[in-house]
Amino acid sequence: MSTNARSTATSPQALWEAYVTTFANTEYGGFVSAIDYDGTRAITADRTVESYALARWAAAETGFTAGQEEFTSGLASFQDAAHGGYLEFLEVSGIPHELSSVKTAHRQFLVAAALLEAAVHGAADIAAGRTQLEYATGLFLREGRLLGSVARDASSVLDDRSPAAGAAARVLALGRLARLTGDPADREAAAGAAKALVAQFVEADGSVPDWRGLDGAPVPTAKVDLTASSLTALALLETGRVLDDAELVAQAVAITEYHHDHLWDGRFGGHWNHCDLDGQITIHREFITLLNSAIPIKTAAANAWALLASGRVLAALAETGGENDKIAASVARTRGYLESLVDTVHGGVFIGEGYFWTPPGTPVGPFVRQMLPPRDTPGVFHFGSSNFLRLYNKQAVPQILTALALAATQDSPTDDLTQTEPTKAEAVAALSASLRGASAEIxxxxxxxxxxxxxxxxxxxxxxxxxxxxxxxxxxxxxxxxxxxxxxxxxxxxxxxxxxxxxxxxxxxxxxxxxxxxxxxxxxxxxxxxxxxxxxxxxxxxxxxxxxxxxxxxxxxxxxxxxxxxxxxxxxxxxxxxxxxxxxxxxxxxxxxxxxxxxxxxxxxxxxxxxxxxxxxxxxxxxxxxxxxxxxxxxxxxxxxxxxxxxxxxxxxxxxxxxxxxxxxxxxxxxxxxxxxxxxxxxxxxxxxxxxxxxxxxxxxxxxxxxxxxxxxxxxxxxxxxxxxxxxxxxxxxxxxxxxxxxxxxxxxxxxxxxxxxx
Missing domain, CATH: 1.50.10.20 (Glycosyltransferase)
Incomplete structure (x- = not known):
C-alpha cells in the first residue's frame, strides 16, 4: 500500500466510516460489538451501552455525521425504565441481556460523561447527562467512596471495591457539566469530587491504582490500568481548566508522564494495558486463579484513551505557553502506534497485540490473542476449557475511540513506525543482491x-x-x-x-x-x-x-x-x-x-x-x-x-x-x-x-x-x-x-x- 493510501486508511473519517459501515446490523438494526477482521461476520452481535455512548461523544466532538441519529436513538434504547439509569448490554434483538442484571460504576458514569461531552443540542442533552449523573451518584456513592458494581435493581452490592475508572468518569462528567452550565453549585460539586479523586486514587509518582479497598489502600491485585489512568487524567484536566485550578492540571500532567515512563513498550512500540504498582511490566501467575488476565497486552482502545488524554493535556499546556517534551513525544508515538494497528486491507482498526512471554516476563514474538478475558468482552471465543480473544479481530469501542483520538490530535506530529528506514533499505537491497544461492532438499x-x-x-x-x-x-x-x-x-x-x-x-x-x-x-x-x-x-x-x-x-x-x-x-x-x-x-x-x-x-x-x-x-x-x-x-x-x-x-x-x-x-x-x-x-x-x-x-x-x-x-x-x-x-x-x-x-x-x- 502506498503512503497516500495508508494515510487515507488511517484518517479519522475513514475509520469512522469503516465502523458505521462494517458494524451495522442489517437484520436487526443497530450496531454489533465485534466482527471478524475482514468484516464477513459479526462474532458478537450483542450491543453494549459503552459503544453507543462513546459513538455519540465522538460524532458530536469530531463532526462525523454518519450514524449520528442511529446512535442517539440507539443509546435511548438502553434506558432502564424499570430501575433507572442504563442497561449495559442488550441482546441482538434489543432484549435486555443477562449481563444487564449488573450495573457498574465505570459504565454508568461513562454514559453520563459521554452525554455531556456530546451535549450539542443544548438543554435536552445537558438535562439527560445531569439526570444520569445524579442517578449513578445515588446508586454508587456510599459514605464518600464509590462501589464497583451493584445489582440492576440496587438490591445488593456485588463489588464493594472502589474503581478508579468509575471515579474518574464521574469527575469527567461533573467537570463537563460545570463547563456547560457555569452554575456555582455545579462548579463546587466538580471541585470537591476532583480533589477527592486525587486524594483517593492518585499516588505521588502519578500512578493510579485501578481498585481501592474499604481501607482506601490498593487491593492486592491492583494494577496501573491505562484506561482508568487515562480517564483520571482527562477528568482532572477538564475540571482543572473549568475551575482554573493549576494543581489539578499538574496532576493530569504527572499521570500522562507516568504513562510515558512506565507503560510504553520500548521493544515493539505501543502502551501496555497495565503495569504493576511499581511501574514494572510482569506476569502474575496468581492472577490466573483470580480469573484476571495474567499477561499484559496492548490494545487500540487503551492506547486511544492514552492519546486522547495526552493530546488534551498538551493542548492545554500550549494554551498557556507551556511545553512538555515527554507528553509531546507520547502524543507523536502513540499516534504512530495506533496508525500501525489500522487494517490497510479491510479498513478499521484491529483490537491490539499480544506476545509470547518467557520467564521472568519479557515479550518475545507475536501470539495475537489474550487468554482469560473478562466474560463481558466482545469477540471472545470459547474452546475446550479455554476462552480467549483473537486480537486481530475488531471491536466497536476501539474503532470509535481511535477515530476520536486521532481526530482530536490530527494537528500533532506522528512518529513513523514503518519498519525499514530508507538508508537501511538501500543496504538491505545491496545485501539481498549479494546473497549466495541455497536450497533445502524437499x-x-x-x-x-x-x-x-x-x-x-x-x-x-x-x-x-x-x-x-x-x-x-x-x-x-x-x-x-x-x-x-x-x-x-x-x-x-x-x-x-x-x-x-x-x-x-x-x-x-x-x-x-x-x-x-x-x-x-x-x-x-x-x-x-x-x-x-x-x-x-x-x-x-x-x-x-x-x-x-x-x-x-x-x-x-x-x-x-x-x-x-x-x-x-x-x-x-x-x-x-x-x-x-x-x-x-x-x-x-x-x-x-x-x-x-x-x-x-x-x-x-x-x-x-x-x-x-x-x-x-x-x-x-x-x-x-x-x-x-x-x-x-x-x-x-x-x-x-x-x-x-x-x-x-x-x-x-x-x-x-x-x-x-x-x-x-x-x-x-x-x-x-x-x-x-x-x-x-x-x-x-x-x-x-x-x-x-x-x-x-x-x-x-x-x-x-x-x-x-x-x-x-x-x-x-x-x-x-x-x-x-x-x-x-x-x-x-x-x-x-x-x-x-x-x-x-x-x-x-x-x-x-x-x-x-x-x-
Whole structure:
C-alpha cells in the first residue's frame, strides 16, 4: 500500500466510516460489538451501552455525521425504565441481556460523561447527562467512596471495591457539566469530587491504582490500568481548566508522564494495558486463579484513551505557553502506534497485540490473542476449557475511540513506525543482491524413520501422553486432560495439538491414530476464505493455516486441504508492502508469521507473491549483533534467527554472516545448559528449541551440547509431558514438541528440511 493510501486508511473519517459501515446490523438494526477482521461476520452481535455512548461523544466532538441519529436513538434504547439509569448490554434483538442484571460504576458514569461531552443540542442533552449523573451518584456513592458494581435493581452490592475508572468518569462528567452550565453549585460539586479523586486514587509518582479497598489502600491485585489512568487524567484536566485550578492540571500532567515512563513498550512500540504498582511490566501467575488476565497486552482502545488524554493535556499546556517534551513525544508515538494497528486491507482498526512471554516476563514474538478475558468482552471465543480473544479481530469501542483520538490530535506530529528506514533499505537491497544461492532438499516428511531417544527421555510415557489426548474421529488436544483446574488446556481437538502431536509421533517412529479420520477432521477447520482455524468454525489465520497445511504433509501424500488454491490465496494476501507477512491480511508484518506463511506456501507448492520483497524483509530484520529481531528494529532473539534462516532457505538463499548468527545463538546458552531467547533472559524450553534448530540449520551446535541435552531431559514430567523449565508443572504439547524436536536434532536424527518445515 502506498503512503497516500495508508494515510487515507488511517484518517479519522475513514475509520469512522469503516465502523458505521462494517458494524451495522442489517437484520436487526443497530450496531454489533465485534466482527471478524475482514468484516464477513459479526462474532458478537450483542450491543453494549459503552459503544453507543462513546459513538455519540465522538460524532458530536469530531463532526462525523454518519450514524449520528442511529446512535442517539440507539443509546435511548438502553434506558432502564424499570430501575433507572442504563442497561449495559442488550441482546441482538434489543432484549435486555443477562449481563444487564449488573450495573457498574465505570459504565454508568461513562454514559453520563459521554452525554455531556456530546451535549450539542443544548438543554435536552445537558438535562439527560445531569439526570444520569445524579442517578449513578445515588446508586454508587456510599459514605464518600464509590462501589464497583451493584445489582440492576440496587438490591445488593456485588463489588464493594472502589474503581478508579468509575471515579474518574464521574469527575469527567461533573467537570463537563460545570463547563456547560457555569452554575456555582455545579462548579463546587466538580471541585470537591476532583480533589477527592486525587486524594483517593492518585499516588505521588502519578500512578493510579485501578481498585481501592474499604481501607482506601490498593487491593492486592491492583494494577496501573491505562484506561482508568487515562480517564483520571482527562477528568482532572477538564475540571482543572473549568475551575482554573493549576494543581489539578499538574496532576493530569504527572499521570500522562507516568504513562510515558512506565507503560510504553520500548521493544515493539505501543502502551501496555497495565503495569504493576511499581511501574514494572510482569506476569502474575496468581492472577490466573483470580480469573484476571495474567499477561499484559496492548490494545487500540487503551492506547486511544492514552492519546486522547495526552493530546488534551498538551493542548492545554500550549494554551498557556507551556511545553512538555515527554507528553509531546507520547502524543507523536502513540499516534504512530495506533496508525500501525489500522487494517490497510479491510479498513478499521484491529483490537491490539499480544506476545509470547518467557520467564521472568519479557515479550518475545507475536501470539495475537489474550487468554482469560473478562466474560463481558466482545469477540471472545470459547474452546475446550479455554476462552480467549483473537486480537486481530475488531471491536466497536476501539474503532470509535481511535477515530476520536486521532481526530482530536490530527494537528500533532506522528512518529513513523514503518519498519525499514530508507538508508537501511538501500543496504538491505545491496545485501539481498549479494546473497549466495541455497536450497533445502524437499522430502516426504511423513515417511521419515523414527529417532531412538530412549536414552534421553521416557519415550513410552510421552507416547501415552499423546495417545491420551486423541479424540476418536477427530484430532489431538493440547493435553490429555479432560477438565483441568484453573486455566489449563484440555483434550478438545485442535489443529495446533494435532500438528504437534503428529510431528512428535513421526519423530518417535509411530503412526498417528485413525490417520484418515484425522485428515478428514483437519479439512473441516478450513474457512470459506481458504484460511484454517484452530478448530472448525473458529478464528482463522496464518498460524493455524501453517499448522494445518504442515499437518497434512506429516499425515501423508494423499492428505491436503479441500481448497488448496483458497489456502494459497489467503496466505499470499497476508504479505504486506514491506515484504513481510502479518497474522491476517492488513496486520503489521513480523518474522514469525512471515516464516509460517512461506513454509505453508512451500508445502502447497507455491511461494510468496513477491519473493524478493520477502527476502528483503528478512534481511532488514538483521541486527549488528548477528541476530534477527521479530520486527525490523527490534532486539535480536533466538526465535527470529531460526525463522530467518528457514525462510531464506525455502526462498533459495543462504543466511548472510552465518558466523555472527552462530555466535549470537551460542552466547544465549545459559548456565544450566538450556537457552534463553536473548542475551539477558532466563532459559526456557521454547527458546532452547529455536536455538538448537537454528544452530543445526547453520551447520553448528550448542557449545555445550551434552549439558543442553541433560537440561532438556530434565524438563520431562512424571505424566510424560514436558514443562518449559525443569521441575515445574507439566505444560502442553507445545512444550512436548519443543523438547522432542530438540532432542532429535541433538541426536542427529532430523534432516534440515524437516527442521525447517516442522516448527
Amino acid at each position: 522430502e516426504d516428511i511423513y515417511s521419515m524413520e523414527g529417532v531412538d531417544l530412549s536414552g534421553v527421555m521416557d519415550v513410552e510415557r510421552h507416547l501415552n501422553y499423546i495417545r491420551s489426548a486423541f479424540n476418536p474421529g477427530q484430532g489431538y488436544g493440547w493435553t490429555p486432560r479432560i477438565a483441568p483446574l484453573g486455566s489449563g488446556a484440555n483434550s478438545a481437538p485442535s489443529v495446533f495439538g494435532t500438528h504437534h502431536s503428529v510431528a512428535n509421533l513421526r519423530v518417535l517412529g509411530e503412526d498417528p491414530q485413525e490417520l484418515e479420520q484425522v485428515t478428514t477432521w483437519l479439512t473441516y477447520a478450513q474457512a470459506a476464505n481458504g484460511a484454517f482455524a484452530e478448530f472448525p468454525g473458529g478464528p482463522a489465520d496464518v498460524l493455524n493455516s501453517y499448522l494445518a497445511v504442515n499437518a497434512f504433509q506429516l499425515l501423508g501424500h494423499d492428505a491436503g486441504p479441500r481448497d488448496r488454491e483458497g489456502a494459497i490465496r489467503f496466505l499470499q494476501s497476508c504479505q504486506n508492502e514491506d515484504g513481510g507477512f502479518g497474522v491476517v491480511p492488513g496486520f503489521v508484518s513480523d518474522l514469525f508469521h512471515t516464516n509460517l506463511a512461506v513454509v505453508a506456501l512451500d508445502s502447497l507448492g507455491s511461494a510468496p507473491a513477491d519473493p524478493e520483497a520477502c527476502i528483503r524483509y528478512v534481511l532488514a530484520s538483521r541486527n549488528e549483533d548477528g541476530g534477527y529481531g521479530e520486527r525490523v528494529g527490534t532486539p535480536s532473539d533466538t526465535y527470529s534467527v531460526y525463522r530467518a534462516v528457514g525462510t531464506l532457505a525455502l526462498l533459495g538463499k543462504d543466511l548472510p554472516f552465518r558466523e555472527e548468527a552462530v555466535r549470537f545463538l551460542q552466547d544465549c546458552q545459559g548456565p544450566g545448559g538450556g537457552f534463553s531467547h536473548d542475551l539477558v533472559s532466563r532459559e526456557s524450553l521454547i527458546a532452547t528449541y529455536h536455538a538448537v534448530a537454528a544452530l543445526f540449520l547453520l551447520g553448528s551446535e550448542p557449545l555445550r551440547p551434552l549439558e543442553c541435552q541433560e537440561w532438556l531431559s530434565g524438563c520431562q514430567t512424571p505424566d510424560g509431558g514436558f514443562s518449559n523449565i525443569p521441575g515445574v508443572t507439566s505444560g502442553t504439547i507445545d512444550e512436548g514438541f519443543a523438547a522432542v524436536q530438540s532432542l532429535a536434532i541433538l541426536a542427529k536424527g532430523l534432516t534440515p528440511y524437516f527442521a525447517i518445515a516442522v516448527s
